Amino acid sequence: MSTMSNWLKAGLVGALAVVVLQFVGLIPCVGCITWILGYVAYGCIGALAAYWMSPPRQPGTAAKDGALAGAVAGAIGGGVGLVILLGLVTVFVPLGILGDALEGTGVDPAALWGTFAGLVGSLTCGTGCYALGVGIAAGLGALGGLIFAAIQPD
Numbered sequence: 001m002s003t004m005s006n007w008l009k010a011g012l013v014g015a016l017a018v019v020v021l022q023f024v025g026l027i028p029c030v031g032c033i034t035w036i037l038g039y040v041a042y043g044c045i046g047a048l049a050a051y052w053m054s055p056p057r058q059p060g061t062a063a064k065d066g067a068l069a070g071a072v073a074g075a076i077g078g079g080v081g082l083v084i085l086l087g088l089v090t091v092f093v094p095l096g097i098l099g100d101a102l103e104g105t106g107v108d109p110a111a112l113w114g115t116f117a118g119l120v121g122s123l124t125c126g127t128g129c130y131a132l133g134v135g136i137a138a139g140l141g142a143l144g145g146l147i148f149a150a151i152q153p154d
Helices: 006-024 031-051 059-095 097-102 114-151
Strands: none
Touching: 006 031, 006 059, 031 059, 031 114, 059 114
């Protein structure tokens, strides 16, 4: 029976933390803090992957494992965030809440073409942000793994 790789375990543990942050971020005013904590979490996820490596920890290998763990956590957490976004758009656009929020901004809510355009726009923009987010998560995970291996090689 094969064992799960350390970077995958760290990525899945980190994904759980990122998903929790996604849901906690729905609380008004708390989202301003949770997005920062998400970035910190990705670095910690990379450090966790390096921590679970067998010593001596090589910085290059730790950075690779940290990047993989960060990418796993970013992909899962970002996917949940994208689903939350699409769910919110599906609820708020038909209720006119989005139109009320845009009042005074110069954006005509009718230009959104209702739920369909809101979903398409959110999916398009969300997908681009999703890909960027996974890349950022991988980069921060690599940095966390690299720093941990440099500080704690044994």
